[in-house]
Structure formats: C-alpha cells, structure tokens
Amino acid sequence: MIDIKILDQTLDTDYCRSFVTHPSAGGIVVFVGTVRDQTQGKPVQKLEFEAFESMAIKEMAKIAEAIQEKWDAIHVAIHHRVGTLDISDIAVIIAVSTPHRKAAFEACQYAIDTLKETVPIWKKEFFDDGEVWVAAHP
Amino acid sequence: MIDIKILDQTLDTDYCRSFVTHPSAGGIVVFVGTVRDQTQGKPVQKLEFEAFESMAIKEMAKIAEAIQEKWDAIHVAIHHRVGTLDISDIAVIIAVSTPHRKAAFEACQYAIDTLKETVPIWKKEFFDDGEVWVAAHP
Amino acid sequence: MKIKLVAYGVARDIINQKTIDFELSGSTVSDLRQALFAQYPEFEKLNSMRFAVNDMYKEEDELIQAEDEVILIPPVSGG
Amino acid sequence: MKIKLVAYGVARDIINQKTIDFELSGSTVSDLRQALFAQYPEFEKLNSMRFAVNDMYKEEDELIQAEDEVILIPPVSGG
Numbered sequence: 148m149i150d151i152k153i154l155d156q157t158l159d160t161d162y163c164r165s166f167v168t169h170p171s172a173g174g175i176v177v178f179v180g181t182v183r184d185q186t187q188g189k190p191v192q193k194l195e196f197e198a199f200e201s202m203a204i205k206e207m208a209k210i211a212e213a214i215q216e217k218w219d220a221i222h223v224a225i226h227h228r229v230g231t232l233d234i235s236d237i238a239v240i241i242a243v244s245t246p247h248r249k250a251a252f253e254a255c256q257y258a259i260d261t262l263k264e265t266v267p268i269w270k271k272e273f274f275d276d277g278e279v280w281v282a283a284h285p
Numbered sequence: 286m287i288d289i290k291i292l293d294q295t296l297d298t299d300y301c302r303s304f305v306t307h308p309s310a311g312g313i314v315v316f317v318g319t320v321r322d323q324t325q326g327k328p329v330q331k332l333e334f335e336a337f338e339s340m341a342i343k344e345m346a347k348i349a350e351a352i353q354e355k356w357d358a359i360h361v362a363i364h365h366r367v368g369t370l371d372i373s374d375i376a377v378i379i380a381v382s383t384p385h386r387k388a389a390f391e392a393c394q395y396a397i398d399t400l401k402e403t404v405p406i407w408k409k410e411f412f413d414d415g416e417v418w419v420a421a422h423p
Numbered sequence: 424m425k426i427k428l429v430a431y432g433v434a435r436d437i438i439n440q441k442t443i444d445f446e447l448s449g450s451t452v453s454d455l456r457q458a459l460f461a462q463y464p465e466f467e468k469l470n471s472m473r474f475a476v477n478d479m480y481k482e483e484d485e486l487i488q489a490e491d492e493v494i495l496i497p498p499v500s501g502g
Numbered sequence: 503m504k505i506k507l508v509a510y511g512v513a514r515d516i517i518n519q520k521t522i523d524f525e526l527s528g529s530t531v532s533d534l535r536q537a538l539f540a541q542y543p544e545f546e547k548l549n550s551m552r553f554a555v556n557d558m559y560k561e562e563d564e565l566i567q568a569e570d571e572v573i574l575i576p577p578v579s580g581g
Binding site: 159160161164168169170171172173174175176177178179180181183184185234235248249251252255256259 | 297298299302306307308309310311312313314315316317318319321322323372373386387389390393394397
C-alpha cells in the first residue's frame with residue numbers, strides 16, 4: 148500500500164511507522180526531515196513550504212511506486228508538510244518496509260534524494276534581515 | 286546524547302524520534318525491526334528475546350559512541366525489547382540524527398548491522414512443531 | 424496563441440503574480456522559455472526552470488496547446 | 503582452579519543449567535574452550551562461542567582468574 152499526504156499540520160512519525168508495518172517486513176526505515184536552525188551559519192527564524200499540490204502528490208506517488216518496483220517495498224508512506232514551520236518541526240516523513248532491511252535503507256534514501264529533485268514543493272527561509280527561496284539561485 | 290534501553294514492554298518509535306530531534310539536525314533516520322511471520326517459509330508463532338543485560342547495554346552504548354565518533358551523530362537512541370513478542374511487534378528501534386542526512390542513513394545501517402553481530406541478545410523462534418535459537422547452528 | 428501561466432515560489436515573485444495570460448508565438452516549451460525569459464530577464468538567474476502541463480513535466484521539444492495551463496516550476500526545495 | 507560459568511541462549515540448553523562451577527586446569531580462554539567443549543561436545547555444533555568477563559568479550563589468549571565469572575555467549579541474534 149502507498150500513503151501519500153500533503154498536510155498543513157504536525158506530521159506523525161508513528162502513524163507512518165504503523166502504516167508500513169507488515170508481518171512479512173524484515174525492516175522498516177523511516178526518514179524524518181526537520182527544520183534546521185541555520186543555513187551556512189546564518190540563523191533561520193522559520194520556514195514556509197509551498198506546494199503545487201496536485202502534481203506534488205503525483206510525483207510522490209511515482210517515487211513510492213518506483214520503490215515498490217525496484218526494492219520490493221511492501222508499504223510506503225510519504226508525508227510532506229506545507230505552511231509555516233518552526234525550528235525542529237518535521238517537514239517530511241518517508242517510511243518504507245521491505246522483506247530485507249538493506250533494501251529499506253536504500254529505498255528510503257532514494258526516496259528522499261528523488262523527492263528533493265522532482266517534487267514541486269518550495270521552501271522559503273526567513274532570516275533576521277530578509278527571506279530567500281531555497282536553491283532558487285546559484 | 287545517547288539513550289540506550291532494554292525494555293520488556295512495547296517500544297515507542299515516536300519517543301526515539303523525539304529524543305534524537307535537534308535544531309542542528311539535517312536528517313533523522315529511524316530503523317524499526319519487527320517480528321516476521323515466517324523464517325524461510327516456515328510460519329513463526331511468536332518470539333522470545335533474552336538479553337545478558339549489563340553487557341548488552343554496554344555493547345549498544347559502544348555502537349552509539351562509534352556512530353557519534355565516525356558520523357558526527359548528534360543524538361542516538363537504541364531500544365531493544367526482551368520477553369515474548371508476537372508477529373509485527375517491534376523488537377528494536379535505532380534512531381540517529383546527523384547534520385547531513387546521508388550520514389544518518391549510513392550510521393543507522395552500521396548500528397543495526399553491528400548490533401546483530403556484537404550485542405549479547407538471543408532470539409528463540411517458536412514454530413508449530415518446536416522452537417529454535419536463531420543463528421545458533423549452521 | 425494565448426496560454427495561461429501559473430507561477431510558484433520564486434517564479435511568482437518574478438512575474439509578480441500567481442497567474443498571467445501569456446501571448447506565445449511559437450508552439451513548444453522551448454519557444455515559451457525564450458519568450459518568457461525575454462519578457463522577464465530575472466528567470467535567467469535561476470538555477471533551473473521547468474514547465475509542467477497536466478501535472479507532468481514537459482521537455483523542451485514538447486508542444487503546448489492553446490488551452491493549456493502551463494505551470495512554472497523554479498528549482499524545487501522540498502524535504 | 504574453580505571458576506563460575508553463566509550460560510545464555512542455546513549454551514544454557516547445552517549445559518542444562520544457567521550457572522555451573524567449572525574446574526579449569528589451564529588459564530586462558532582457549533584452555534576453557536577446550537575443556538568445556540570436551541565435556542559438552544554439543545558446543546562443537548554451534549556457529550560460534552564467545553566468552554565474556556566483566557561485560558567484555560575475551561580473546562583466546564586472554565587470562566581467566568580464579569574469581570572470574572565467565573559468561574558463555576553463543577551466536578547472538580538480537581535485532
């Protein structure tokens with residue numbers, strides 16, 4: 148099964164862990180991305196995430212399907228937060244269960260790496276002296 | 286910080302995730318090992334875990350310290366269950382936070398691989414027709 | 424032909440609005456890129472700009488139809 | 503010398519009890535291994551057998567003291 152969500156409220160690690168739990172699973176790997184307090188040494192006050200939701204959901208589903216195809220993943224949950232986040236808030240959760248644990252690590256890492264390249268979600272960092280769309284400019 | 290526990294009650298994924306959360310963390314990876322319903326095709330009824338607790342705690346702490354040393358892990362939580370477990374129950378949780386996410390995947394995988402080699406904990410599988418200490422014999 | 428553009432993130436800041444009607448003389452994504460960058464030179468400074476129609480990324484040589492709503496996708500930064 | 507052995511997992515099944523007093527003629531882990539395996543040949547069938555004193559694994563050439571409590575550690579299978 149696949150569970151893809153874009154939410155404007157606190158993400159739930161245990162929900163995702165529970166969703167991917169399966170009697171045949173040999174390993175569950177959960178990646179949790181949280182808001183860092185600085186970017187290259189500059190203190191971050193807060194973040195805003197904006198998504199092109201219909202396409203973001205489809206791109207996340209593509210990642211989940213690719214994982215099921217390539218690593219025989221049993222269940223996959225990908226939840227992404229939007230709206231305003233404070234330091235240490237959870238921005239993304241990716242949970243993967245596989246028959247053998249090595250595959251769960253590889254699949255989960257592939258998922259977060261790919262999400263950061265393909266899913267139309269944008270992060271704006273707020274500093275003391277201004278705001279910046281992350282990764283927009285060189 | 287390091288949180289090492291051997292518990293005879295349900296392990297808590299969200300506690301471990303929360304424990305390793307840190308404002309400087311770029312990634313949190315949580316491995317959750319659950320009880321599988323079969324071993325090489327033979328249905329498993331339940332499991333029992335037995336630990337040589339004083340040494341198991343120390344060996345788990347060594348793993349956590351090695352992770353902090355080698356991958357600059359910020360916080361590490363390793364919780365292992367003992368006693369009787371049913372199918373899909375959580376046997377082990379390893380949570381690691383690091384400044385950059387790639388390190389969290391590597392460190393967490395190292396931790397579970399090493400735990401399975403060095404930590405004095407033993408698993409007995411119960412089948413319809415008998416019971417077996419896992420990995421004891423070729 | 425006239426198409427509708429929808430902008431997210433820094434692309435919305437550059438065109439200064441979420442949606443605009445855009446007069447496109449060519450017919451491919453590449454034509455749109457050139458016309459858009461000519462009108463808003465700030466796009467040149469971005470790390471990348473992609474375009475999507477019907478929730479799918481479009482390659483440079485793909486065609487744009489008159490009724491299409493084209494989404495402007497600047498460098499993504501989720502996760 | 504007389505030492506105390508404490509057995510876990512399949513090792514406890516083999517010696518049929520959790521702790522025994524064991525008469526050891528040699529002084530190293532290697533000597534203990536030989537004497538123990540001679541008395542309980544079932545140990546030969548295991549994938550591995552390690553020994554620990556004071557919560558630490560002991561190598562084959564390390565010494566065992568008369569007051570030591572030696573833990574028998576058959577193949578571990580945690581996780």
